[in-house]
Amino acid sequence: MTPAPLDSSSSSEAESTTITTMDNLSNTTTTAATNRNNKHRRSSKSSHTLEDQDAGGDPQVWMSLNCGFKEVQSVLDRNRVLIQQVNENHQSRIPDNMVKNVALIQEINGNISKVVSLYSDMSSDFSSAFHQENKHADDD
Secondary structure: OOOOOOEEEEOOOOOEEEEEEEEOOOOEEEEEEEEOOHHHOOOOHHHOOHHHHHOOOOHHHHHHHHHHHHHHHHHHHHHHHHHHHHHHHHHHOOHHHHHHHHHHHHHHHHHHHHHHHHHHHHHHHHHHHHHHHHHHHHHO
């Protein structure tokens, strides 16, 4: 059993990232896209409506968080598959499979770093949006 690779394309940190995952249980494909350039996004007071404020703020911020959480879930799902493969290889006690575990464990470690980075980016983006909204509210 070889894990299916994630389809992750990113041309630069400031551009969009698309993640596609395949759910083997329900045979469905999920695609999440997120714009990683929120740090440079400016929000104008006129772009927010009363409906936006009632809904809990800037819809773009919530959409960005939603996409970020989907991307995190995709990476965690990938790690789950990799961990299962590592366990199967270990239980087989076949030397070639044990050697394959080195690369699989390295990928798991890289994915953990990616999740940490994604959460850090989401936290920073959310904090920036929150402070930006408070600044606009203080200007009134």
